[in-house]
Amino acid sequence: MTEKRRMTALRLHKALYSIWRNDPGWKGVFTTVNNNTIGNMFILGATGMFLAGGILAMLIRAQLASPQSAFMGPEIYNQVFTMHGTIMMFLFAIPFFEALTIFLLPGMLGTRDLAFPRLSAYGFWCYMIGSTIMIIALVAGVAPDGGWFMYPPLSSSAFSPGINADIWLLGISFIEISAISAAVEVVVTVLRYRAVGMSLDKLPIFAWYMLVVAVMILTAFPPMILGSLILELERAFDMPFFQAENGGDSLLWQHLFWLFGHPEVYIIFLPAAGVVSTVLPVMARTTLLGYGWVVAAAISLAVLSFGLWVHHMFATGIPHMGLAFFSAVSTLVAVPTGVQIFIWIGTLWKGRPELHLPMLWILGFFVTFVMGGLTGVMVAMVPFDWQAHDSYFIVAHLHYVLIGGYVFPMIAGIYYWLPVLTGRKRFFRMGETAFWLVMVGFHGTFLLLHWVGLLGMRRRIDTFEAGSGWELINLLASISGFVLAIGFGLVILDIAVNAFVAVRGRRNPWNAGTLEWGTPIPGPAYNFASIPVVNSRYPLHDHPDLPVQIARGEGFLGEPVRNRRETLAVSVSRGEPEFIAVFPQNSIVPFVMAVVTSIMFMAPTFKWWWLSGISAVGVTALALVWAWSGGSREDEGLLDAGRGVSLPTHNEIPHPPGWWGSLFLLLADSVLFGSLLFGYAFLWTVAPNWPPPRILEPGVLGPVLAVGGAGLASGGIRLADRAIRSDGSAWAGVLVSLAGLVTLMAAAATVFRGTTHNAHAYDATLWVIAGYIIFHATLAGIMTLFLLFRIRAGYLSSRRFGDARVVRLWIDYAVLVAALGLGAAWLPGILAEVPR
């Protein structure tokens, strides 16, 4: 019996492996779309960036070890600290948890891959290429030097004439593609791709955290992307968004930046909290206390984090009532954090904690993060912040929160999941030594820096005077800083050695209950030989036999009869089987597209607009190739999904995964648009030198075109949709829609005629709004043409109309933003005419 079981499992493994495996050799690196491979490469890349940022930190501490240091002049030092912050925040912290999530999520959820495998690859390559560009800029001495938050007017062309600032604005925006794409990926995967029976209340807690984080990324990053875009427009075309004399306001940047920047802190903390919530109960041989409370705490933290961005701007002269509100919210955010801390302690009390290495790091997290949280509450008090702001008190505080609250739990997580990552058990025991080096080094570096900040040492000064009273603390911080660096170096070495030369380990050494421990280690490319059925939060505890059942193909899709990559999608809340998702093959397209995208983003650094334009065409062409390769030219009907259930493929349901992905991408897009309207309103009400000298008059032509275009575009696609569903001819509807979109573009273009792009911030804003509308109408137009060709090639039928639904969604969005945007642009002109 056991022999037969093993045979079945082995045969199944061979069959699935040949379907899911990467291309052999080096080619496989560039064509892989597999979450395990991409996750691994992503983790390596982000670790490399941690090393780069760490080297810069060592340069900083070397410079500040003694007063009047001549090691670096301010020109170099400014690049070093700017890049230290930029690398650690954008190239290490966010990518590292994305990498871990890409790696872990399918295993935890009991599915075979993430929702959009090629998107994972594309995001990863954008990240790698963008990071490489930033590092090259650093080595070449043209790295950004305006501080990691790039405040204009210092970062405007008048005060930062070189390409340094452009590299930051364009490079970081480019790298954010990977954050946005990973977020879309995570949301759709958590909502639709899970084990059968895994209802939302049985979701592994880490998946809940990542769902919250992904939605936060989609809503927090767009304001900064908009900020980068308009600052670059100001630098390149003199559109005065941030120049007070022409109606701009440098505070607009700060609002947009911190609208991103504060949620960002929680975007970084929540994945770490997810790791703690997952690892700590296992280390205490128990289950997490108050699961529902933890989820509620994570969600309220996310919501509150969007209401306290102004606490980075307490010293900018915000009215006192505003300060009171934001101060209150800033302290309120400590409540869900406190709830989580006490739940974790309560979980330890409930169980029997054991001091394994991951637990050591979690204890390090507790001690450090609680201190960072307490100083965080201090700086939430406006009067105290007026003293502490931009001093070394803040430097110390943020390192307590980010290293204590993020890096330590992540190391705990890496050690915890090391068997899944490498298939080996820890053999060499450098880890404990490394832990103590890091602890001593960390607190030695940062604890007394709080005090030196209160003694008046400001951030970002390149050196300090002898006799300032700061010498001893800085020397101690520098020495400890090197101890810390050695400690981190040992951690990485320990993990590397254990990853490559330790002995093979057994499955599930921690006796954990979640599904990622239910596969062979390291996880095979297909993750699960069959999709399991679960009925609790800890399925491996309930059914110790589950891994064998999975391997024998006793779950869903256990027989790969159709010889293609298939996985199961379930209903959002209850986790019932809904359709079979057919996944793409290995492909070079994501890599090539990332390369071309990088050219599109970076060419403007050198004002090579033509090259950027050509690349944009290239990206569009590649995206069309990408989209074309999916779908089916014939109806397949209901297919056997195993366990007596028959399901359609994703091609034959009304709202395919592409529709869901588009929906969440449009969520991010709409936040960007909302930020644009916010900026418009902010400038109008707060900025100096308003109202503008000349206000756009809407006239008659523009509004007529807008109303007509909107009607045609959304009406046409609905006609086409109906025609496709009744197997009729959809050409007329599609063409009407296309005509409508072109009309909308013409309506938006009337804005350009009545304004001058660089005359006033008002004109500049209107140009961006009109440009945004034209961009989306063009995008929807290209999709509509694409739909036309798909119809001609036979990809749509009365059962297969998902493509049309995706296009309809984008057309509706274009119509919506045209209505809102043009309304906002014309409103002042209409109001000006009313009295007459």
Next chain:
Amino acid sequence: MVPTPLALAGCEERLSAVHPAGPAADLIATLWWTMLAGAAAIFLLVVVLLVLAFRRGEGPSDAGADRQREMVWVKGFGLGFTMTVLAALTAWGLWIGERLLPRPGPDVVAVEAEGRQWSWRFSYPDAPGRTTENTLHIPAQRPIDVRITSTDVIHSFWVPRLAGKLDAIPGHVNVLRVEAWEPGEYAGVSGEFSGTGYRTHGFTVIAHDAAGWDAFLTGEMP
């Protein structure tokens, strides 16, 4: 005034926020020492709870016991304890914030501070036409409203021993209330990064006694 824990030479405390020389900085320093004491107590509590977790045996694991635990850890510590502490602190912080506001009064003196890369220019509505570079003259023991702005990038006006910092933003004027207890010299710096000259972007505040201030206004003194 709160005693300082470290014996520091006068020169070493010239930029120190915890060696206040005026009412605003003093209020903030008191806030800091109180918060430090409270934070230390809370930190100790967490550490003790953590240590105890390792010293106790495993508890019962039925649903009733878990409900009990949620009462203690979530509602007791998590919500009850944190919210009480935070509410009290926030209320106090707001009260201090109110007291730091630049309220109008009969003896308020206005001065103007204009930051630029990398110097400060000060002017005095009470002595029209009078400007000083990198030195701000004020009367001691009188509330001063510093009207702060910038002509190029963002700077921040900060005299740590007198008050917190407030940004100098092009196109905006921010008003900071400062006051010095005693006549004397106080060091000031810009608190917002402004490029390669940021480190040396400082100034001096000279607080005069009443006679000295009159002499300054009438131009008898530089």
